[in-house]
Amino acid sequence: MAILIDKSKRVIVQGITGREGQARTRLMLDYGTHVVGGVTPGKAGIKVLGVPVFDNCQAAVEQLGGIDISVLFVPASLVKAAALEAIEAGIRLVVIVADRVPLWDALEIAAAAQTRGVHFVGPNTLGIASPGQGVVGMIGGRAESAREWFKPPLPGGTGVGVISRSGGMASSTAYYLGQAGVRISSIVHVGGDAVLGLRVPDVASLFQSDPATDAIALFGEIGGAQEEDLAALMAEGTITKPVIAYIGGKAARSGTRFSHAGAIIEGNTGTHAGKAAALRQAGAVVVDSFGSLPDAVVEVLRSRNSRSLMTDTERKAVWTSAITRIEPNTVAVRGHDIAGLMGHVSFGAAVYLILTGSKPDDRVGRLMDAILVSSIDHGCTPPSCLAARTVASTGASLSASVAAGVMAINRHHGGAIEDCARYLANLLKRALGEQKSIDEIAAAEVTRIKGEGDRISGFGHRIHTRDPRTGRLFELAAEAGLSGSPETHVGAARAVERAFAAIGKPLPINVDGAIGAILADLGLDPRVFNGIFMIARTPGLIAHVTEEQTRERPMRRIDPVNHAYDGPGG
Numbered sequence: 001m002a003i004l005i006d007k008s009k010r011v012i013v014q015g016i017t018g019r020e021g022q023a024r025t026r027l028m029l030d031y032g033t034h035v036v037g038g039v040t041p042g043k044a045g046i047k048v049l050g051v052p053v054f055d056n057c058q059a060a061v062e063q064l065g066g067i068d069i070s071v072l073f074v075p076a077s078l079v080k081a082a083a084l085e086a087i088e089a090g091i092r093l094v095v096i097v098a099d100r101v102p103l104w105d106a107l108e109i110a111a112a113a114q115t116r117g118v119h120f121v122g123p124n125t126l127g128i129a130s131p132g133q134g135v136v137g138m139i140g141g142r143a144e145s146a147r148e149w150f151k152p153p154l155p156g157g158t159g160v161g162v163i164s165r166s167g168g169m170a171s172s173t174a175y176y177l178g179q180a181g182v183r184i185s186s187i188v189h190v191g192g193d194a195v196l197g198l199r200v201p202d203v204a205s206l207f208q209s210d211p212a213t214d215a216i217a218l219f220g221e222i223g224g225a226q227e228e229d230l231a232a233l234m235a236e237g238t239i240t241k242p243v244i245a246y247i248g249g250k251a252a253r254s255g256t257r258f259s260h261a262g263a264i265i266e267g268n269t270g271t272h273a274g275k276a277a278a279l280r281q282a283g284a285v286v287v288d289s290f291g292s293l294p295d296a297v298v299e300v301l302r303s304r305n306s307r308s309l310m311t312d313t314e315r316k317a318v319w320t321s322a323i324t325r326i327e328p329n330t331v332a333v334r335g336h337d338i339a340g341l342m343g344h345v346s347f348g349a350a351v352y353l354i355l356t357g358s359k360p361d362d363r364v365g366r367l368m369d370a371i372l373v374s375s376i377d378h379g380c381t382p383p384s385c386l387a388a389r390t391v392a393s394t395g396a397s398l399s400a401s402v403a404a405g406v407m408a409i410n411r412h413h414g415g416a417i418e419d420c421a422r423y424l425a426n427l428l429k430r431a432l433g434e435q436k437s438i439d440e441i442a443a444a445e446v447t448r449i450k451g452e453g454d455r456i457s458g459f460g461h462r463i464h465t466r467d468p469r470t471g472r473l474f475e476l477a478a479e480a481g482l483s484g485s486p487e488t489h490v491g492a493a494r495a496v497e498r499a500f501a502a503i504g505k506p507l508p509i510n511v512d513g514a515i516g517a518i519l520a521d522l523g524l525d526p527r528v529f530n531g532i533f534m535i536a537r538t539p540g541l542i543a544h545v546t547e548e549q550t551r552e553r554p555m556r557r558i559d560p561v562n563h564a565y566d567g568p569g570g
């Protein structure tokens with residue numbers, strides 16, 4: 001997880017049609033933030049970068065459904081109205097970018113937010129970011145830079161939470177930590193004004209409850225009492241995660257106008273010395289120069305054997321892959337130690353794991369095995385076999401011959417798995433959209449197909465009238481917990497079979513169609529279905545190539561039809 005922004009959060013942009021609103025929406029979308037809408041009064045109906053625009057937040061919520069976050073790119077004088085509108089519409093987090101928001105307006109926003117239990121960040125904030133998940137506001141600039149600079153935690157791992165009172169230094173802190181090999185869970189610039197929504201201690205409390213954060217790096221500043229309040233939470237034991245801090249403004253002399261409106265020193269509160277002492281007393285590591293912050297964070301993480309710290313290989317990497325981790329003496333597929341998988345999961349389960357990223361239960365593993373076994377070979381007539389044997393007969397290598405067979409696996413050979421899955425998905429979508437039963441939709445389809453002389457991929461077979469493989473696959477699918485109910489792909493396949501039977505033209509689903517329906521119900525991405533057929537058929541192709549080269553003379557004329565089986569049980 002992360003705090004405030006993650007992949008699941010739905011975001012709208014108030015002021016999306018303005019100069020900054022448009023530019024930043026592009027960057028947020030590029031980074032992968034789930035921006036679902038925008039608001040500018042009087043501009044409802046248009047789209048900005050494909051994002052629909054509404055007149056107000058209420059209309060956006062009504063038409064888009066629940067919104068988690070609104071970010072305001074609205075000029076200071078109009079912020080109060082815009083923020084109150086977002087709060088009234090029930091949006092749970094409001095991020096206010098504008099600077100120079102009148103103090104009194106900020107107080108009114110704070111009061112309304114408190115009444116409605118809404119969080120807000122800012123005003124005068126660069127925003128929030130959770131590396132690898134989303135950016136709200138202006139942190140990180142171009143998406144490419146943000147991706148390069150801020151290193152996310154590994155799946156299920158941790159990172160350091162960054163809190164900054166300075167906008168520019170929020171990005172810089174996360175950047176230099178990344179350079180030192182530190183992963184970042186989230187970055188929050190609390191904003192530079194005197195009246196703020198979430199303050200440093202509030203953000204630290206969010207990091208304290210976040211399982212993906214195991215330490216907090218703070219870029220503090222002189223003025224105000226945010227660091228002192230954080231120290232109090234640490235002293236009373238509310239914040240127990242390590243805090244490593246740098247406080248800017250050490251050299252500021254009395255009377256200096258320093259940085260932000262919030263940096264006001266009153267009496268002894270807010271001085272550099274006071275903040276550093278309070279934090280140190282509460283157990284924080286406080287460094288004297290910004291340059292020493294990354295090393296101090298690394299030292300703390302190292303002493304805790306933290307997963308927020310990258311290995312040397314990870315630090316040097318210029319691109320990443322999420323499939324298999326290779327380190328000296330370690331091989332981990334999708335996070336699972338290979339030795340632990342060996343002997344414990346079937347090959348089918350391992351195929352499911354590498355393609356989906358998650359390990360299936362034993363029943364689904366068995367089903368995957370059955371799918372691979374069902375397609376291991378289909379004799380000498382399929383194009384892939386003929387292609388592999390033809391190339392093998394020229395004296396080509398095993399790899400070239402098998403590759404020729406694999407290259408023959410295509411739209412019309414093996415492709416019915418994907419085509420049938422997509423076809424069944426379309427029938428299910430129609431049933432939902434037209435509010436009809438799947439049997440009604442299937443009956444209409446069969447009438448259309450008959451009228452137009454069309455064919456459906458995955459139904460019927462040129463050799464088998466009752467394919468011996470499909471019944472067994474459906475049996476194993478039921479054992480694996482696939483219900484086959486009317487709203488599933490298997491259910492839709494059954495409806496099509498019933499519709500054909502009803503017109504006296506039984507056309508049962510074939511093995512490709514059955515595999516397509518089952519894989520779709522297992523939630524696999526249809527783009528890999530043809531690949532699953534390739535995985536299954538490769539052992540068969542190797543057997544054919546070897547037989548061709550050991551039994552037959554080179555360059556023989558291979559008859560595609562007239563051949564016979566002479567193996568065991570024949």
Ligand SMILES: CC(C)(COP(=O)(O)OP(=O)(O)OC[C@H]1O[C@@H](n2cnc3c(N)ncnc32)[C@H](O)[C@@H]1OP(=O)(O)O)[C@@H](O)C(=O)NCCC(=O)NCCS
Binds near residue numbers: 078082168
């Ligand atoms: C907020 C800010 C970025 C806006 O600047 P901008 O994009 O140049 O302003 P624009 O006038 O082009 O756009 C504002 C848009 O908000 C719209 N708007 C006004 N009231 C609105 C409301 N209640 N709801 C939604 N949109 C609203 C305006 O209509 C305008 O859109 P339009 O141009 O299509 O009419 C700028 O005022 C600002 O404060 N900049 C400094 C930010 C900063 O540095 N923050 C601190 C970081 S450390």
